[in-house]
Amino acid sequence: MISLQNQIILITGASSGIGTACARVFANTGAKLILAARRLERLQELAETLKKEFNTEVYLIQLDVRDRAAVEAAISSLPPAWADIDILINNAGLSRGLDKLHEGSFADWEEMIDTNIKGLLYLTRYVVPGMVKRDRGHVVNIGSIAGHQTYPNGNVYCGTKAAVRAISEGLKLDLLGTPIRVTSVDPGMVETEFSDVRFHGDTERAKKVYQGVTPLTPDDVADVIFFCVTRSPHVNINEIVLMPVDQA
Numbered sequence: 001m002i003s004l005q006n007q008i009i010l011i012t013g014a015s016s017g018i019g020t021a022c023a024r025v026f027a028n029t030g031a032k033l034i035l036a037a038r039r040l041e042r043l044q045e046l047a048e049t050l051k052k053e054f055n056t057e058v059y060l061i062q063l064d065v066r067d068r069a070a071v072e073a074a075i076s077s078l079p080p081a082w083a084d085i086d087i088l089i090n091n092a093g094l095s096r097g098l099d100k101l102h103e104g105s106f107a108d109w110e111e112m113i114d115t116n117i118k119g120l121l122y123l124t125r126y127v128v129p130g131m132v133k134r135d136r137g138h139v140v141n142i143g144s145i146a147g148h149q150t151y152p153n154g155n156v157y158c159g160t161k162a163a164v165r166a167i168s169e170g171l172k173l174d175l176l177g178t179p180i181r182v183t184s185v186d187p188g189m190v191e192t193e194f195s196d197v198r199f200h201g202d203t204e205r206a207k208k209v210y211q212g213v214t215p216l217t218p219d220d221v222a223d224v225i226f227f228c229v230t231r232s233p234h235v236n237i238n239e240i241v242l243m244p245v246d247q248a
């Protein structure tokens with residue numbers, strides 16, 4: 001297992017769910033955390049807790065990953081002590097709606113495509129050149145079982161996660177010959193704010209999603225990400241699918 005002491009880890013979507021769980025797992029390793037999301041007050045609360053509990057060094061970025069210029073500005077204006085990102089966790093993402101394609105909402109589609117695909121690409125495009133220059137780094141993309149199995153009415157969300165899977169594979173190939181690692185972590189159902197967001201705050205509908213299944217916790221996913229990034233430098237975990245035992 002490699003040490004994360006002094007490594008700089010950028011986590012997008014750190015204000016909730018899997019991103020927050022990752023921040024908590026890495027906070028206790030001596031790593032320095034850059035936490036990004038739109039809800040700055042959530043990030044501030046999390047940073048306070050991590051500093052108090054683990055004395056973690058944290059740098060916050062209020063960022064909408066859909067805004068390419070904002071992503072470029074955020075990465076290029078990092079203070080020198082934070083600029084050399086070792087691990088990028090592309091976690092920010094969402095689903096909107098659960099509709100038949102021919103009845104779907106254009107706004108929902110655009111939000112999913114812009115966040116899950118384009119946002120992930122922007123971060124990768126601005127962070128990876130530094131990794132190539134320094135000859136070190138690891139990109140972890142949070143995909144989904146939805147990138148492997150298309151479920152009824154999941155059309156566009158599943159399409160975005162299939163794209164994430166293809167992008168992860170493509171990036172791995174592009175970086176062959178360098179020591180930079182690329183991993184796709186693809187969970188099944190995880191109990192987070194994801195379903196509330198999907199149904200635009202309709203919590204009753206959101207709860208029904210988990211009926212009959214004991215979902216993964218955000219910590220389950222963060223543990224797997226921790227495992228992937230702490231393997232020996234010659235080991236690349238290309239893809240991990242983790243599912244609740246009772247989810248098909």
Ligand code: NDP
Pocket residue numbers: 012013014015016017018019036037038039040042063064065066091092093094095115119142143144145186187188189190191192193194195197
């Ligand atoms: P949450 O809704 O709990 O967290 C989503 C995070 O993404 C939030 O921190 C949110 O922050 C951030 N985010 C969303 N849009 C943007 C944006 N435009 N710019 C910056 N940050 C953004 O859901 P999860 O933790 O479950 O989701 C994390 C990832 O896991 C997603 O990629 C999701 O697709 C994936 N996933 C989730 C599964 C599940 O069942 N929950 C299953 C498989 C994969 P803010 O709103 O503050 O910007």
